[in-house]
Amino acid sequence: MKNRARVSNAVIKRLPKYRRYLEDLKEKGVDRISSGEFSKLIGYTASQIRQDLNNFGGFGQQGYGYNVESLHRQIGIILGIDRDYGIVIVGSGNLGQAIANYMRNYGAGFSVLAMFDVKPELVGRRVSGLVISDFGELGAYLAKNPADIGVITTGTESAQSAADELVAGGVNGLWNFAPADLLVPGRVALENVHLSDSLHSLIYYINRSLDSK
Amino acid sequence: MKNRARVSNAVIKRLPKYRRYLEDLKEKGVDRISSGEFSKLIGYTASQIRQDLNNFGGFGQQGYGYNVESLHRQIGIILGIDRDYGIVIVGSGNLGQAIANYMRNYGAGFSVLAMFDVKPELVGRRVSGLVISDFGELGAYLAKNPADIGVITTGTESAQSAADELVAGGVNGLWNFAPADLLVPGRVALENVHLSDSLHSLIYYINRSLDSK
Incomplete structure (x- = not known):
C-alpha cells in the first residue's frame, strides 16, 4: 500500500488537498462520496481523481464511490x-513563532522540540512552552x-547556513520559508513556501481582473 | 506590453520565480544571461523559458540572451x-504580525494600512507601527x-466571514493563509497559502527518501 515510488510531483501536490477535503467531509459526517460529487467539490475532473488515486492502487468501487473515512x-x-515528527525551528521571529503555534495547534503528528535564533534579544524568550536557544547551540542539540524536520524562518542571508547546520545535524526534511533557493543533498527533502511568489501571483490576478473591467 | 489575457495559470505561477532569479542576478551585477545559462540556474528548459516569455511578446535576442535589468x-x-498596493490584515495573531513585518520589510510597493482581530486581548496592541483594531470596525474602515488586498490570517472558522467582509468592503484580492477554501465572487482574485498542504508534501518526500534507503 505504501508505494511512494515513481509518482509524479503534480500528483503528490494534489494528495494533501484530497485529504483536506475528505477531512472536511468526515467532520460533516459524510460516509461515502461518488467520484462525480467529489469532482464537483474539489474542482478536478472525475477521471483525474481516479487516475491520481490509481497511482496507489485505487480506492473507489464501481457504483459505490469512495469511502470517506477509509x-x-x-x-x-x-x-x-x-507517525510522529520532531521539528526544530531556526529563526524565532514572528514567523518562527507563528509556525511554532501553528504546529502546537495542529493536533497529533508534530512536536516542536526546540527553537533557535541568532538575535540576543530573542534568545531566552519563551514561546509556545519552549525557550528560544542560541543558533550556535543547534549542532550540539541535534547531536x-x-x-526529522528543520523549519527555516530566518532572513534570506542566514537561510543557507541554517540549512547546512540542520542537514549536518541529520534532519530528513527542510520546510523553508526564507526567500532563498537552498542547496541540499538529494537525501534531504525540501519544501519551499515562497511567500513573495504567491503575493506576486495574487497581484497579477488582481490586475488581470482590473484590466477586464 | 501589458497583455495579461489568456495566459495559463502554470505560466503565471512561474513568472514570480523568473523575477526572483533575475533580481538575484541584478544584485550580483550580471547584465545579461543566455537562455541556456538561465535554464541551468532556474531549472526549467531553455525552450520552456522562451515559450513562457513569448506569452508576453518575448524579450530575448538571438545570440545575446536576456538583458537582466530589462x-x-x-x-x-x-x-x-x-504600482503601490494598500493592504489590510484580518487576524492579528503571530501569523498576522509576521505578515505585517514581512510587508514592512518588503520595500516599495506594499503598505499595510490596518490590522484587525476579534480577540479583545489583541485589540489595541501596537504591531509594526499600527494599532490592532476590532474586527467589527473593518466595514466602516474600508468604506x-x-x-487593494485583504490578508486573511484568522482561524479556519472565521476565514469565510473575514473574506465576506473584505469583499463587501471592496478589496480586489485576498491572500488567504487560513486552511479553508473560500468562496469569493469572480471579480476578486484569491491566492491561498495552504501551509498544511505544503507540510504534507514535505512529509511525503521525507518518507519516499527514507523508503529508498
Missing part, C-alpha cells in the same frame, strides 16, 4: 502522517536530540 | 508590481479607506 486514512498513510 | 523590470510590469 480514503482519508489511506492518503494519510501514503503521505506518512500516520543529542535527532529531529 | 527583463526583471518587464516581468514586474506584467505582474503589476510597478473610508479603500484597500
